Amino acid sequence: MESANEKMGNSLSSELSNTHSTLITYDSCAHHTESGWEFPVSGHLLGKKISRMRERFLNRLLLRFAQVDLTDQDSPEFALVQRRIQPFIRKAKKKVPIGVRLGGSYHKIASPTRRGGRFKTTVNLSSQAVSAFLEYDTHSQPYLPIRGVADLEQTVTIPSRCYLVDPVGISVVTDIDDTIKDSQVLDRRQLLRNSFAKPYEPVKGMKEVFEAWQQKAVKFHYVSASPWQIYNELHPFLDHTGFPGGSFHLRQFTLKGQVIRKLIRRRYQKKRNQIESLLQRFPRRQFVLIGDSGEHDSDIYGSLARQYGEQVRKIWIRSLAGNPLDLTRSLEAFRDVPKTTWRIFHEASELSL
Incomplete structure (x- = not known):
């Protein structure tokens, strides 16, 4: 059945519908196969109903733990918080049949939607079918709309x-928090404030470097241990700031149980798995890893x-003042990795492919 309403366009809307269910798909990347292209598709289906228990929990968390002032309901901060918590508090739609229009x-x-309203599949198309519906973003990158x-x-x-990613070329896999977006992950209270109550701010100079690399046909993959619920805010931020389009790889998360650490803890094995999947899907590409x-x-x-x-071309680690990568940590992290492969940087201008 066709959707009653659609939000189309070049930029993702961060607003979820207050009167309808909302079906979200995520920017991804296709790889070439013997018969054409394989397209991974994933997303979530959220209902219009709100879990008041989750809403109270998040508001208390932000008020008490993160010290966010929610007393003034007319303030921009209050409006921002209420918008950003929506994906966390909406009740998911499970066991709903889903289809996808690709090109x-x-x-x-x-399979119908699973726990959390999640769905996932792959679609294979011939090169001829892809070329007939190919579109280009503002950075001239080819993609099929989903x-x-x-x-x-x-x-x-x-x-x-x-996005269509050729078998050969250079891909940049970049972390998001404190790599291209100022999040202050080491300070959990400030992390929550920046995630829910403050306008997002880019790390100075990173957008300009990425734009220059994109002119060299570099592809981008945004990988984070942050939960998928921030996608509706994160995607427009990167888009409006001027970062090149690319695939998004966020962690699966369901807010069940009122445990603070569940919201702010980072699942790094899953992050590694996401990057490893990209390396395996594109065995002939060279990868630059930035964190x-x-x-x-x-x-x-x-x-x-x-x-x-053979695939990891270069590693760049941004040094944070609160937890710099000292000699002991770096030697342990990069043991048996050639010194010419990894570098520590302080300013975006130091980066190179």
Whole structure:
């Protein structure tokens, strides 16, 4: 059944519908196969109903733990918080049949939505079918538009793009928090404030470097241990700031149980798995891995460089004042990795491919 409403366009809307269910798909990347292209598709289906228990929990968390002032309901900060918590507090739609329109073709997903309203599939298309519906973003990157279709009477669709990534070339895998977006992950209270109550701010100079690299046909993959619920805010921020389009790889998360650490803890094994999947899907591409010294990026990247040394072209770790990558940490993280492969940087201008 077709959606009653659709949110289409070049920029993702951060607003979820207050009167309809919302079907979200995420920007991804397609790889070449013997018969054409394979497109991974994933997303979530959220209902219009709100879990008041989750809403109270998040508001108390932000008020008490993060010290966010929520007393003035007319303030911009209050409005921002209420908008950003929506994906966390909306009740998911489970066991709903889902289809997807990819370019000019429709494909039924074999399994209905799962826990958290999640759905996932892959679609294979011939090169001829792809070329007939190919579009280009503002940075001239080719993609096919993706739009989910839910078997519900009233559903708003937030579409996405699947970028075509050639078998050979350079890919940049970049962390998000404190690498390209100022988040202050090491300070949990400030992290929550920046995530829910403050306008996002880019790390100075990173956008300009990425734009210059994009002119050299570099592809981008945004990988983070942050939960998928921030995608609706993160995607427009990167888009409006001027970062090149690319695939997004966020962690799966369901807010069940009122445990603070569940919201702010970082799942780094899953982050490693996401990057490893990209390396395996594109075995002939060269990868530049960019992260920061805040927590475990150096350990993840070092481990991947030891296993996929021929593919890992370079590793860049942004040094954070609160937790710089000292000699002991760096030698352990990058043991058996050539010194010419990894570098620590302080300013974006130091980066190179």
